[in-house]
Amino acid sequence: MKPRLTIFDEPMLYTEGLSKLLMQSKIFNTIGICNSLETLSQNLKDQPPEILVMSSNMLMLTELYKSIEDIITRYGNIKIIVLGNSYDVIDIRKLFNKGIKSYLDRNSRYDEFLKSINAVLLNEIYICDHAKERMISFISNEQDKRNLHIKEPLTRREMEILRFICDGFSSKDISGKLFISINTVETHRKKILLKLNVKNSVGIVKYALENHIID
Template structure:
């Protein structure tokens, strides 16, 4: 039996994943948390095989959380389940000896496979991400199949990304799409976080690599 603890700040997703995993043979969800503080408070008393963790939590930076986890339970096996595809996240986290990194579009079968592999001492990284990619110009982006772009970005995000790449300002995008400037700014920040890039240049590189723009 693989004992799992899940930490994710999206309540509906957390409840759904807990329910689904609880129905899988050989897996037991022993608890959940919606933020880093709640996780750290419970961690000393937890007897688990794998910690299933999202990258972004509302109350603590990912590296700070991992540092504290390693102090409390140095040998704890950690599997990230996240939307964050950028290799810069992985390169930052593998320094703390994480055991796996899986995207949230993975199937339940793949998640089960990852959990069972990690519980036996193996490591498991999504095949969609090459953690050894060190190409200087594009190391913070990832090329994906065209049909999968819409699995990562909403139609509105793709629309805004395209306009950003065409050098429209936030105010111009807002006027064109009948949105507020603050909404556009939020979309821009979400795009940067979701795609794992550092700035607008990274967004343009992602769009070019995935043929969203010419």
């Protein structure tokens, strides 16, 4: 069954246009539009969507943190995509720590928006290209940033998969590109997490950026 989507954003002309464009893609069963916290709360209560897009137009950053925490606590299965106002690296990291699955700048293109949707539907994370560039700049300008050390080096294959993960590819995509099974990709992914001592793909991207693997 196709997933449901809710868009929490304004103005109405923009959200209605985006809704119609997404319906043409035939990805979603229904698309709800909310322009206030009251309508969003009612929408989530009546029929929680699989994916929720939350815009920086609607809330201050501190309010956005709080709303994400509340939504994740009440509706843990909802995958949240945030459209941010070019937030800095620290704010983006905090959003992922709060539980979002994808971050896009508001100037991201429609095709990148679709990539983020497909990624979260596959339980992957997604970070837009503009945000990745800011992460690289942030890390390169930190004079006292300590290098991360791992107990066991990554193999050539694990490095290949790490780069694909950082580019936002799903395990299915990676298996097709490397001509290996999805189970093999998942095994490599678990080993990468273990070797880097991180919990998820966000940690993998952070490690790769800090060590200039994906410069």
